[in-house]
Amino acid sequence: MSVQLRLLTYENYGNCLSLSNGVVTAFVTVDVGPRIIWFGFNGGENLLYTDLDRDNSIEDPALEEAYGDGSVYHFYGGHRLWLSPEDDIKSHYPDNDPVKWEQTQTGAVFTPPKQKYNHVQHQIELSFGIGATLQVIHRITNVGKEAQTFAPWAITQMAPGGLAIVPQAAAETGLLANRVLSVWPYTNLADSRVYFGDRYITLQQDPFNHRPFKIGTNNEAGWAVYLNHSVAFIKRFSSWQANGVYPDFGVNFETYTGNDFLELESLGELCEVEPGATVSYEEQWDLKLIGMLPCARNESSVDTLVSFLI
Numbered sequence: 001m002s003v004q005l006r007l008l009t010y011e012n013y014g015n016c017l018s019l020s021n022g023v024v025t026a027f028v029t030v031d032v033g034p035r036i037i038w039f040g041f042n043g044g045e046n047l048l049y050t051d052l053d054r055d056n057s058i059e060d061p062a063l064e065e066a067y068g069d070g071s072v073y074h075f076y077g078g079h080r081l082w083l084s085p086e087d088d089i090k091s092h093y094p095d096n097d098p099v100k101w102e103q104t105q106t107g108a109v110f111t112p113p114k115q116k117y118n119h120v121q122h123q124i125e126l127s128f129g130i131g132a133t134l135q136v137i138h139r140i141t142n143v144g145k146e147a148q149t150f151a152p153w154a155i156t157q158m159a160p161g162g163l164a165i166v167p168q169a170a171a172e173t174g175l176l177a178n179r180v181l182s183v184w185p186y187t188n189l190a191d192s193r194v195y196f197g198d199r200y201i202t203l204q205q206d207p208f209n210h211r212p213f214k215i216g217t218n219n220e221a222g223w224a225v226y227l228n229h230s231v232a233f234i235k236r237f238s239s240w241q242a243n244g245v246y247p248d249f250g251v252n253f254e255t256y257t258g259n260d261f262l263e264l265e266s267l268g269e270l271c272e273v274e275p276g277a278t279v280s281y282e283e284q285w286d287l288k289l290i291g292m293l294p295c296a297r298n299e300s301s302v303d304t305l306v307s308f309l310i
Helices: 061-067 299-309
Strands: 004-009 015-020 024-029 036-041 057-059 072-074 079-084 100-103 107-111 120-128 133-142 148-158 163-167 181-183 194-196 200-204 213-217 223-228 231-236 253-257 262-267 271-273 278-289
Touching: 015 107, 015 120, 024 120, 024 133, 036 231, 036 278, 079 120, 079 133, 133 148, 148 278, 163 253, 163 299, 200 213, 200 299, 223 262, 223 299, 231 262, 231 299, 271 278
Parallel strands: none
Antiparallel strands: 004 015, 015 024, 024 036, 057 072, 079 148, 100 107, 107 120, 120 133, 133 278, 148 262, 148 271, 163 200, 163 223, 181 213, 194 200, 213 253, 223 231, 231 278, 253 262
């Protein structure tokens, strides 16, 4: 298998590296970020959200105090690597500087500058498999002088208009609870965009609904799906472990939506990272063409599609 790489400019993101295995293509920003800002079938639609107008940005005197005058955090869109638990200052590191990249046999490695104040070094590696498969390997190194406790947090902002499918935990625990549901203060569980079934949760992205919605789950299956443009984006990650320690009351998967995008967010376990140590966390992305969308509130319809995808 050969991977084709070329530098190009994309929209208003400046220089990006295009990577393709002949079936699927990814663009990664190298003037800022990094962000995986484009992903889809060759000749197809971009399945990721792009914030071309920089509507989702944060300007805060606290950011300037921590990182210097003029510091602004831009979400940019696409896929990013964060640390969990979320923090107003640490999470919004202004990653607006050029990114080093290096070609590998199956893709490329992207290394931004070390984060001052946070004392971490991020890195994202893309490695193509056969067909419509991409491995996304996240690394976080503690470059400080003291141990730090965090979990890797892989966040993918999906293009508007699609439907997310999240499997519910199914472990047989008798008289004990088997599911965790973390709910954010702004979330209305009666929101018309969400459906809580017996086996699945579905969440519709609605470009006309501005109210934010976010929940977290103990995703034992280790996957979530987003359906858009007649394509299923399948995000696979480490399954939830009963003896693991996770952020946000014990969840390894979170999903958020507003009017611009829908996020599929997977999380690793919280761990203490010694100076010089690196935490690695992997996802696998797969694409499949689909026909008709399932009925979001009909589990038999969802089950039929899931049986084909997973």
